[in-house]
Each structure stands twice: as structure tokens, then as C-alpha cells.
Amino acid sequence: MPTKRQRPSGSWEFIVRRKGVLPKPISFTFDNEAEGDAYCARLEALLDRGIIPAELADEKPAIATIRDALRTYQANVSLVDSDKQVQATLADKVGGVLMRSVCYTWAETWVREMKQVEQLAPSTIRIYVGSLARCFDYLTRLPNSTFVTNPLRLLPKRYATYTDADAAVLRASAPDGDAVEVPTNTERDRRLHETEEAAIRKILAGAKQEGKQRPLALHWRGALELKFELALETAMRMREIYTLTLDQIDMERRTVFLDKTKNGDKRQVPLSSVAIAAIVRYREQVATGARDMAGWNHDGDRLLPWWSGDDSPAALRKITALLSRQYARIFEAAGCGDIRFHDIRHEATCRLFLKTKLSDLQIAKITGHKDPKMLARYANLRGSELADQLW
Template sequence: MATIQKRKKSWRVQVRRKGGALSATFDTRAEAEAWAIATEAKVLAGKNAETIVQEPIAPVVGKAAKDVFTRYAKEVSPGKRGGRWEEIRIKMLIRRSRLFDRPITAITGPDMAEWRDKRLCKVSASTVNRELCLISSMFSHAMKEWRVGLTFNPCALITKPRKPRPRTQRVTEPDRKAIIAKLGWNGVSEPTTSGQWVAFSFYLALETAMRKGEILSLRWSDIDFDARHAHLDMTKNGDERDVPLSKAAMALLRIVKKREPTASVVPVRAGHFDKLFRDAKREAGLSHIHFHDSRREAATTMAPKLSNVLELAAITGHKSLSMLQIYYKPRAADLAARLDA
């Protein structure tokens, strides 16, 4: 009979058969269970304890983590919003680290801690946290749904990197003009090139606080020019939302003359969109500006015009005040001026 006990960062297994006892210590429970089964079989086959102890411990075998991850990318990721990008991220994770060539049951908490520390030398803590979240999801799914011999999630055994302080970057009038100039748009004419459509989207985001993905998902049938709102059928938090359109946002949308109901408001693919914006901000000397900073600028600009925080949350789609606070970043000088008003 085998007994397995957790001892700090290791697992101790003891096998009692025919009046004798054998024990060993392993990094993972899966290794301990595999050894127990093999050892009991050897005892039942008639081998004595001394012979068994002297035999080398066989390495853990089973499906490689990369094969399990690939299956997840094929079977699970396609059912998610943003599944295509998740598949790409999984392929990159497999390609970047030899760790995932090992059997999935042989990967331990310390292994993942070492992987985390190496990644932190190359990318930000936020990126590492996103990748750890994805890897943890794959381990959990494999443990619950597939017969791969996995009994624990090694990602749950390590500490995630401390999150950096939230961004506070605002987008000034000179910033936005410099970026759209590099994208070849003057801010008033109908966009005709992909670059001009990206500039158009940046201005629309600054007026509505919509995310880039939300803008790219819009079709002209989603725009109600009479009621002055844009309907988002699916947002980041999974809910639908009606985004009110200011006069400036309405004027911006009316620049476009041809508005087929089923056509995309912004006819640019996401990957190409990102590259164009990234190149434009770099050429403008504004590499520190992110497209998503437009959401913070819009929320901060809108806040003084609204009567309460619930109205602002209804526009931005935030469900918690703590998240909304990340996007409301007024300048101290502006607040001081309001105190004297």
C-alpha cells in the first residue's frame, strides 16, 4: 500500500508490501504516484527491497506540455473571443522555451518560477502575468478535462510578478495632430487609405472612449444617427453597450459618405492597424503614446461634463469604480481651476 505526503516543496511516498517499507521523495505528486505504482509492481513480482532501492528511478513519461498546449490551441482557443491571437501566443510560448518539451506532469512550481524570472529579464511584468494566466488556464483545463496524468497546476505554486503602476499618459492636442499627420490625414476629409482610417479611428476613440477592438467591430448598421449612439453587441467584459455620440463624434462619422449597413465603419484589419499606428507614433517621436491612452483621455475629458460617476461608467463600460479610476486622470492644474470656479 502506498502513502503519499506533502512536505513543504516536495512529495514523500512510502510503499509497504510483504512486511517491508520503501520510500522516496519527489518534486511532484505525479512523480511520486508513478514511482509508487512501479515499486508495488516490482514487490509483487518478487523483487527484494535492496534490489529495488538500487535501481535508478525511471523518468516521468507522458504527453509533452507543448503537445497539450497545441491541443488547447486547436480545441479550446477557437471558441474564445480573440482566439486567433491566443493561438499565436501559444505557438510563441512553445517556440521560446524548451521547458514545454518536457512531459507536462514533470513540470514543477520551481520550473515555472525559473521560467518567470527569465521572461522578466526580457519583457514587462504585465506581459509575464498575461502569459502566466494563459499557461495556468491550459494546465487547469488539461487537469480537469483530459487524461494526461496531471494532478496539480504548477502556476498556482508560484508568485506572480508585482503589477506595475497603472499608466497615467494623456494625449494632448499636439500629440494627436502629430500622429494623424504621420498617418496622412487632415482630420476633416473622408479617409481613403488604411493609414487615414487609423487616424480617423484615433479621433473617434478620443471622442467616445471606445476601445480599439470595439471600433473595429462596428458596422454602419450599429450607428444610430437619430438617437446618437453606437451599439456594441459584444465588449471586453462580455456585455453589450450603447455608446453615446457627442456632436464632434457625429460630425466625424458623417465625414464618411458611403455607409453600407453591413460594411465595417473602419475597413482595416487589426494586425495592419496596429503596425500603422505603431509606425506613425514612432515617426512622430511619440513612441510612449499607446492607442489605448485615447480611452483615458476621453474619460478624463468627459468626466467634468457629466453629473455623476455612474454616467461615466455607462459610457466607458467599466463595472467597478477601481477600474474606472485608472482611466480618470485629471491634471492638478485643472482641478485647481475648478476649485476657484
């Protein structure tokens, strides 16, 4: 039987207890005693059968907050170290946000705060949003998930770029007289000097690093050499190279057909005579086991040994991180540790402008750049080259 009492206001309070069924006593308030008696009678009839009405169940969703979502994602998806660090930062920044409040308005507000309050660089904002978006993508794929739409995927294309409105907010919040520097994208313009290229090739070939007694230990040395050569000769991205299969390479037509590109478009990349010679040399190394290629025989028709054929984002990110670290070691040993592998693509694109008479559109078809603005800085190189020839 429920406990009941009349309050000074005239209303009635009923308290229902049921050990082993209800997690704790539940209190109800009714305008009159008869209404309370009727409700509690119906409730106790259900409790006698072990049934708890949904409105009384003390249920907390398994994924109640963004922190819960991140933990679930990390427990079920293999992440590279860099993404783990980003997700740890996200847990500190937005971990306490309730998932039921995550919507497009929240996504816009979060991005706006990162720009107008934290003043983060656009590249940093994209890293944070991209990492959390992948977590939310995972939630939408869970069976019976209530998280149906990922609002971060609905953000406009240039969501991380500071607008005039963002700049106005930053100026308004700055102390009087202080200049405001609006964060912008910083483009890497690191060129590869010919002496640096020679030093990298020596390390790849097995030369000892200065001050070291032994050469750098490199597994699949021949594959590492080919990957460097292809990047420099074709301007292909790291992932585009390490996912190549033999049937994508047409040696007779001297082309590579790419169907796994960053922007989703398929394209054909011409092969220079240097690239063709490098592929032929590498195939011979695989056949003979030279250049540390023993044990690899183009399994699954794959050109290079690192990729298993798994197209999942987690698997691809893991290989990208692995190879990025490997080439970082090589560049460091060559005395140019500030170079990243992506800078080799930048260098290759620069050489296409400087060493060929191809048009901007033709070069864009080779490199896969979709935005003409991305190639504008390369096109300026031709003007610089002409200026060097003036008196």
C-alpha cells in the same frame, strides 16, 4: 518460450522476447517458478494473436509535456508574433513539465515561483499565464482529450498581485540591509498633448513626415482616421471599434450599442457631435471611394474593413496586432512614438472627466470600467483642474 533463471535470492526471472510484436525484451520477476510459467504461458498466447496487454505497451502520450502541448497548439492555431515569442519563452521555462502533473496545485506553485523567485511584474505574470491558458483551452477541445479541466482558469482573480506573504518571502531572501522593492502594476498615464494630436492628424491626412520625401503609405486611410476619431471621442477599446457593424450605430439617438466588450457586459456609448460628423464623413468617403476607401462597401454590414466577422480569439488577436503596428507607425511618424493606441482610450476618459459634469458612475457606464479603483486616478484630474484655478 521465455528465458528463465533462478536468482541467488530464490526468486525467478523470466524474459519474454517476440520479434515484430514486442518492441524490446520484457523482464518479469516471480516468487516461484510455477507462477512465472503460468503467467508467461498466458502472455505468449496473447502475443501469438498479436495482442499486447495494455500494461506492457510502450506507449508515450502524443502530448506528454507542456512543450508538446505548445507545439500542438502552434501547429493548429494562427498566432500573432508577440504570442509566438511568449510561447517560446514558456517552452524554455516550463516546457519540460509533464502534462500529467499539471493541476491546480502546480498552477499555484508556478505563479508563486514567478513572484517569489523570478520577481516578475504582475503584468508579465498575466501574459505568461494567459498565453499558456489559451493553449490549455485548445487541448480541452480536442476529440478524446484526457485534459479535461484547465487549472489556470481556476486561479483567483488577482492571482498576479503580490501579497503580504510574497513580500515577506522576498524580504527574507534579500541580503541583510538591502531594501526590497515589491513589483507592482505600472499604470500608463500618458496623456496626448494637443500638439501631438495635431501632428497625428496631419500624418493621417497625408502630410509628409519630417525628413521624409513622401507621406506615410496608409491603406484604408479614411478608416484609420475614423478609428482614431472614435477612440478619442468615445473611449472605446480598439477591438470594440473595429468589430462595429452598422446596425450597432443609432445615428438618430446618437449612440453605439456594444455587445462585444472585453469584460463581457453590454453597454451603450453616446456619440458626440464630432463623432457623428466623423461617421457621416466616412460613409461618404466609402460611397465615393475617397480617402483610399475604394474597394470597400461595408461588406457584411461592417463599419470598418479589417475584420472579416470571424469571432475566434486567434482572428481577433491577429487584427489587433495588425492595427497596433499600423498606428505605431503613424505615431512614430508624428514624432510621438511612445504613444500606444490604448493611450487614446486613456486620453478620452480623461477628457470625459475634465470636459463634462458627468458623475463617475455615468462615465464608467460609457467607458466600461467595472472596478471603481480603475477610475480613481481619472477622478483626481478634476481636483487638479480646480487647484489650477486657485490663487
